[in-house]
Amino acid sequence: MGDKEGPVTAAVEQHAAPAARHGPPPPPGGWRRLLYPGFLRAAWMAPLFFGIGCGIVVLCRWWGGWHPIWFGEIIVLVGALIAGPIGFLAGIGAFDYWARYAIGAPTRPEDHSGHGAYSWRDYFRVNTDHKVIGMQYLATTIFFFLAAGLLAMLVRAELAKPGMQFFDNQTYNGLFSVHASLMIFLFVIPAFAGLANFVVPLMLGAPDMAFPRLNALSYWLLPIAGIMMLSSFLVPGGAFAAGWTGYAPLSVHQPMGTIFFNMGVQWAGASSIMTALNFLVTIITMRAPGMTFWRMPLLVWANFTTSLLVVIATPFIAGSQFFVMFDRVMHTHFFDTAGGGYPLGYQHIFWFYSHPAVYIMMLPGFGIASEVISTMSRKPIFGYRLMALSLMAILVLGFSVWAHHMFVSGMAPWLRVPMMVTTLLIAIPTGIKVFSWLATIWEGKINFSTPMLWALGFVSMFVIGGLSGIYLGAVPIDIHVSDTYFVVAHIHYVLFGGSLFTIFAGIYYWFPKMTGRQYDERLGKLHFWLTFIGFNLTFFPMHLIGTQGMPRRVSDYAPQFANWNLFISIASFGLGASTIVFLYNMVTSMRRGKPAEANPWRALTLEWQVSSPPPVFNFDEIPQVVGSPYEYGVPGAKHAVLNGDRAPTEVEVR
Amino acid sequence: MRRGSIVQLVLFALVASAAGVLLALLPNWLPKSASDEAGRIDFVFWFVTGICVFIFAIVAAVLAYSVLKFRAKPDDDSDGPPIHGHTGLEITWTAVPAVLVTSIAVVSAIVLAKDDAAGANPLRVDVTAQQFFWSYTYPGYGNKKSNVLRLPLDRSVVLRMTAKDVIHSFWVPEFRQKQDLVPGIHPTLHITPNKLGTYPVICTELCGLGHALMRSRVVVMEPQAFEQWATKKGP
Numbered sequence: 001m002g003d004k005e006g007p008v009t010a011a012v013e014q015h016a017a018p019a020a021r022h023g024p025p026p027p028p029g030g031w032r033r034l035l036y037p038g039f040l041r042a043a044w045m046a047p048l049f050f051g052i053g054c055g056i057v058v059l060c061r062w063w064g065g066w067h068p069i070w071f072g073e074i075i076v077l078v079g080a081l082i083a084g085p086i087g088f089l090a091g092i093g094a095f096d097y098w099a100r101y102a103i104g105a106p107t108r109p110e111d112h113s114g115h116g117a118y119s120w121r122d123y124f125r126v127n128t129d130h131k132v133i134g135m136q137y138l139a140t141t142i143f144f145f146l147a148a149g150l151l152a153m154l155v156r157a158e159l160a161k162p163g164m165q166f167f168d169n170q171t172y173n174g175l176f177s178v179h180a181s182l183m184i185f186l187f188v189i190p191a192f193a194g195l196a197n198f199v200v201p202l203m204l205g206a207p208d209m210a211f212p213r214l215n216a217l218s219y220w221l222l223p224i225a226g227i228m229m230l231s232s233f234l235v236p237g238g239a240f241a242a243g244w245t246g247y248a249p250l251s252v253h254q255p256m257g258t259i260f261f262n263m264g265v266q267w268a269g270a271s272s273i274m275t276a277l278n279f280l281v282t283i284i285t286m287r288a289p290g291m292t293f294w295r296m297p298l299l300v301w302a303n304f305t306t307s308l309l310v311v312i313a314t315p316f317i318a319g320s321q322f323f324v325m326f327d328r329v330m331h332t333h334f335f336d337t338a339g340g341g342y343p344l345g346y347q348h349i350f351w352f353y354s355h356p357a358v359y360i361m362m363l364p365g366f367g368i369a370s371e372v373i374s375t376m377s378r379k380p381i382f383g384y385r386l387m388a389l390s391l392m393a394i395l396v397l398g399f400s401v402w403a404h405h406m407f408v409s410g411m412a413p414w415l416r417v418p419m420m421v422t423t424l425l426i427a428i429p430t431g432i433k434v435f436s437w438l439a440t441i442w443e444g445k446i447n448f449s450t451p452m453l454w455a456l457g458f459v460s461m462f463v464i465g466g467l468s469g470i471y472l473g474a475v476p477i478d479i480h481v482s483d484t485y486f487v488v489a490h491i492h493y494v495l496f497g498g499s500l501f502t503i504f505a506g507i508y509y510w511f512p513k514m515t516g517r518q519y520d521e522r523l524g525k526l527h528f529w530l531t532f533i534g535f536n537l538t539f540f541p542m543h544l545i546g547t548q549g550m551p552r553r554v555s556d557y558a559p560q561f562a563n564w565n566l567f568i569s570i571a572s573f574g575l576g577a578s579t580i581v582f583l584y585n586m587v588t589s590m591r592r593g594k595p596a597e598a599n600p601w602r603a604l605t606l607e608w609q610v611s612s613p614p615p616v617f618n619f620d621e622i623p624q625v626v627g628s629p630y631e632y633g634v635p636g637a638k639h640a641v642l643n644g645d646r647a648p649t650e651v652e653v654r
Numbered sequence: 655m656r657r658g659s660i661v662q663l664v665l666f667a668l669v670a671s672a673a674g675v676l677l678a679l680l681p682n683w684l685p686k687s688a689s690d691e692a693g694r695i696d697f698v699f700w701f702v703t704g705i706c707v708f709i710f711a712i713v714a715a716v717l718a719y720s721v722l723k724f725r726a727k728p729d730d731d732s733d734g735p736p737i738h739g740h741t742g743l744e745i746t747w748t749a750v751p752a753v754l755v756t757s758i759a760v761v762s763a764i765v766l767a768k769d770d771a772a773g774a775n776p777l778r779v780d781v782t783a784q785q786f787f788w789s790y791t792y793p794g795y796g797n798k799k800s801n802v803l804r805l806p807l808d809r810s811v812v813l814r815m816t817a818k819d820v821i822h823s824f825w826v827p828e829f830r831q832k833q834d835l836v837p838g839i840h841p842t843l844h845i846t847p848n849k850l851g852t853y854p855v856i857c858t859e860l861c862g863l864g865h866a867l868m869r870s871r872v873v874v875m876e877p878q879a880f881e882q883w884a885t886k887k888g889p
Contacts, residue, residue, distance in 0.1 A: 169863045243860050249837065250820040250862060337838030343821060344836060378726070379734035383744050408823065408832045410815075410841035413770065417763050424755035428748060435747040438716045444734040445726035456717065463713045467706040470755070474702055474762040476695045476769060480830040483823060483858035547683050547699075549827035551858040554866035558854070602731070633733035 025113065037093025038125060049087025053079035073256050074329060076235070081263040085224045093126045094217045114216070115208075116616040126220065128212035130201050131614065133219050135514060137194025138507070140219075141187050144226045146579065148182035151175050153576050158555055160569035162562050172555040174239030174257065178229055181244045181261060184361070185268040186226040188499045192364035193275045195506045196303045198514060200279060202607035202614060203297050205288025205623040205640065210281040218274035225267035232260035243553060245354070248335035248346040252327045262325040269314045272360075276310035279303050288606070288640070290625035295639075297605045297629045298387055302367025305391040309356045309363070309398065317353035320346055344411055351402035359398045361495060363391055365502030366433055369455045372505050373437050375603040376452035377444030380630040382436045390429035397426050407478045416475050423473040430466055434459060449601075450524030454505035457532050461497025465490060468543065483553075486546025492539045504528075504582070511589070512596030516613045519593060523585040527578060534575030538568055604639040605629045659723070666715035673714075674707035688828035688853060688874065690846040691769045695830040698758075698765050705754050769831070772844050773810030779803065781815045783822035783835040786864030788855060795884040803855060803872040805847050806880035813843045823859035826872055834859055847874040 027036045034040060057078050061069045089095060093114075101107050114128045123136060155175050158166050167175065201209055209215045232239040237255020240246070244261075251258050283304050287296070296304075323334040324346070333339025335346050374381040381387060403411060403419040437459050446452065468490040471477045481487065504527075511519045541564050546552075550561045557565065599608040606623060607614070623640040631637030678700075687693055724734075780791040781803070792798045805811055815824060817835040824843065825832040828851075833843040857868035875883065 169866065173860065173863075173865075247821055247860070250860065253820070254862075343838065377724070377734060378732070380736055380738050382737065383739040386739070386744055409834045410836045410839055413841075416766065417759075420762060421759050424759050425752075427755050428751050431751040432744070432748060434713065435743075438713065438720070439737075439740070439743065441720045441724060442716070443737070444720070444724050445730060445732060446720065446724045447726050448721075456721070460713070460717060463710065467710060470706065470758065471699070471702055474698055474758055476698045476762055476765045476830075477702065479769075479832050480695055480699075480827070482832055483825075544681050544683065549685050549854075549856070551825070551856050553860040556866040631736065633736035 037091070037096055039092065041093070042088045042091025045091035046084050046088040049090070050079045050084040052087075053083025056083075073259065076256065077259050077263070077325075077329060081228060081259065085228075085267065088224065089217070089220055092220065094220050096126075097213055115212070126216045128208070128216050129616065130197050130209045130212065130215060131514070131618075133215050134194050134196075134198030136219050137190055137197055137222070138514075140222055140226070141191040141194060144182045144186035144230075145191070146583075147226075147230060148179050148187060149576055149579060151179040151182070153573065155179060156569040156572040159557070159565050161566065162557055162559050164556060167555070169555055170238050170241055170255075173241035173243075173553070174233065176553060177241050177243050177246075177261070178232065178239050181229050181240075181264070182226065183495070184244060184357070185265060186222065186229065188361045188495060188503070189272060189357075190222055190268070191503045192303075192306070192361070192499075193272070195368070195503070195510065196279065196299070196364060197275070199506075199510060199607055200300055200303055201282060201286070202513075202610070202618055203300055203605050203629075204283065204286055205291060205606050205619060205625065206282060206286035207617045207619065209278050210286055211278050214274055215278050218271045218278070221267045221271035221274075225264045225271065228260050228264040228267065232257040232264075235260065245350065246321070246324065247343075247350075248324050248327065249337075249343055251324050252335060259325055259328065262321040265321045266318055269318050272310050273314050276307035276314075279307040280311065283307075288623050288625050290640070292625075294385065294388075295625055295628055297367075298370035298381060298384070298391075299364075299367035301388045301391055302363045302365075302370075305395045306360055306363045308395055309360050312399070313353045313356035313360070315353075316349050317357075320349040320353070323349070344406070344409060347406050347409055348403070348411075351405045352399075355402040355405065356398045358494065359394055361499045363394065365458065365499050366391065368502045368506040368509070369437060369458055371603075371605065372451045372455040372509050373440050373459075374630045374632065375601050376447045376449060376455070377441045378447070378632045379440055379444040380628070380632055380634070382439035382442075383432070384628065384630065386432055387436055390432045393429040394426060397422055397429070401426065404473060404478070407475050408482045420473055420475050424470065427466065427470060427473075434463060434466070447601075449508075450519070450521060450528060451505045451509035451601075453525060453528040454501050454508065457528060458498060458501035458505065461493055461501060461532075461535070464540075465493030465497055468493060481546055483551055484546035485542040485550045485552055488552050489539050489542035489546060492535075492542070496535060496539065504531075507586075509601070510607075511586075512600050513607055513612050513614070515590050515593070516596055516611075517589055517593030518596045518600065519589040520585050523581055527581040527585060530578035530581060531575065534571055534578055537571035538575050541568055604631065606640055609640065609642050659719075663715055663719050666719050667711045670714035670718070671707055671711035674710050678703050678707060684830075685827045686849070686851075687830070688826075688847055688849040688851060689830065690848055691844065692828065692830040693848075694765045694768060698762055701761055702758055705758065709751075709754075770844060772812050773846060776810040776812045776844075777806065778812050778814060779805075781813050781824060781835065782818060783815070783824070783857070783861075783868075784818035785820065785862050786857075786868040788824075788857075788868070788870040792884060798884060802870065804880060804883055805845070805872060805874050806877040807850060807874055808846065808848055809877065811845045811847070813845065814840050815843065816840050820861050821859050822857050822861045822868065825856045825858045826853050827856070828853040829872075832858060847872075850874050850876070 027033050054075050057074050058069055061071065097107060114126055116129045117123055117132045123132060127133060158172055235256050238257055240254060240257040240261035242251040242254050242258065246261060283300060326332040327334050327336055333341040335341045335343050337343065370381055370387060400422040401419055403415050404423045407416050472490060508519060508524055545561050545564050550557055596612045598611050610619060621643055623642045625640045626638050629639045684696055684699065687696055778793055780793060782789045790800045790803045815833055815835040817837050821834055821836050823832060823834045829845050831843055831845050833841055852871055852873050855870040855872050857865060861868060
């Protein structure tokens, strides 16, 4: 890692010694420290920008003669949810380089002062190293995963018995709304982005992402979005309580917490879009020599298709939430029938994002599963090209099915059958993937390590989630089970058994690469089995109470469902407790785990051909890619040649 | 593949399908069926269940077999056979699911068309939802109003629905029919009750504070009793 003293400041020296330390210059002393990018500067810039936001609101209202001039909700919206966060970002230095460039101050294109991590402090500043950003993403998303998981525990506590136990209705509605929003926007989507941030440039043989400063900015938008959603519990009227779907017109007439959702989605969405653009440009332009599209690992393919989905679809949810907010604060009538608005318009726009979002939350998991299953079975991935093409098929079909969320919504009745057909067609590329994974493990030499358990757990649970999706795709059945616990069961089989299981597979699989240490295998397996069993006990019975007649999003229910709900609540507490094993394993292994080899899984993809953790700029020399990444069992086959002037290492020969 | 392993795999699949069939038959998955539409919807439900048990059995058998048979020995660092694909297999597992989902789509579309058609001489009822109660109006009986939905046995009913404030959803599990009530539009729902009894009307679209308690009842009556009630003054 180089020595810790003496920052390298001259650009010439940096070029001469690329492996030298590139950490930031030490902060200046005295009052100048207040101007140095970091939390100290953010601590005064955020309030300053908040004040500017308030000033703009007051000035506009005074100018227009609108009373009251000091109007709480608009102050919160403009000051706290828009201007304040911009001040925070400016304070920590997310815009410094561009600001200097814009005002004509000298900038260095090859400035690596914000790159790499040399102490724990480097994880708490604007860092342009994709590996550091990946870790920042993962730590942040796991934090919000825990917060959202605790909210789910509160939901299950309330539902343990019929009648009202702990919360009033509005609080209860807030609990499940914030649970879902955090899990979706602050956990599943960004956790995949974090894993991909770490792994994709390494897999491509690239030194970093295409736009490292944009990458840093897109990370720092996330904590803003998450804190916004969580803090909505503290405002008068409580958290946003119209569900994560926030259907208008209900959401328009909810207490102030709703705008925390409207704006939180904007910050998280902007983060997603920037990251997706970054992935697209990185994958298109920064592949190592010889890395053709058809030699890319499937994880890269998965993130390529996911990023296309994000870039195309995310603006739609941004629009839907802006419309709701405008209806609320500017008295427009997008969804208000009295003013000529159209409530179903909200659902069409919302689901035009939110159905593709299901694939945004699933395709990266497909990629992780492909990597883990091929490596751990010691076999080439079965039908590589069809695997990549089925990702593309899901991408295209995913945009033609949104109205299957609206079969009972009152939309044009003729639209139901075409949407049912496209929905059911998605089962075909999805089936291809599942069968190809099964064919990959067939006759393999399976190593049942923790990542493999999660990957196989994913395949089995995702099949159940896919099959319950067929029930929901068939219009007559959907009419009966729509908005019941059957749907709750289905989405958890897809997003928990699918997305979360693959996130865990990815975290365990790349843990040695990320931290340079090995996790505890026994605890990893314990974590898997506790989660797997707790998950099924919690969510499988929900199918049953759903078809029998229990609607979703209720704080109270008919006595006939009391026994199952108590059972589900107890199981869910066990499921929640299994997370403690995960956290304990991560924390202790990161500190005291045994040092990891460069390639503990004997994998062929490029990230395993460098040290664990990788050097700051990933590769001392740009690798030359010469073949497929999955040639297990093919004598003499190679994916890439590294350090071409030296003899191939043992790993490459294998 | 050896003959012995095929036999084992088939055995695994049989065990998995038996487990799937038991899971489908033992719990009482669906509430009592009390309308013609419910009978048809249940048919689709069991049709899909049959296909799902079949797919689940295949996946579970292959997975369980692989987990048991292809475990690497602790000191075995060798690779598996380098199989890159098999065009025949890939075509099969594209074509077979395509046929299955097409059959589901066709059955569903036929049932949907039947469930969407009113029978002869339908009874019209206007359903209005608002936070947090239901009201029913009978235009054919001098706009008679009621807080309980009373319907005659074996007569096609057309519910014309709307909401006054936010979106609600009308669901009677025993009828299997559901429809959102949206301010500004008037979607319809068709029901032909075929069993006497009282069933719950449940709101299934989150509509605010009182959503969980937004319930009402539907009473299916003998046609003469219904006529008597409908032509009588008062509720």
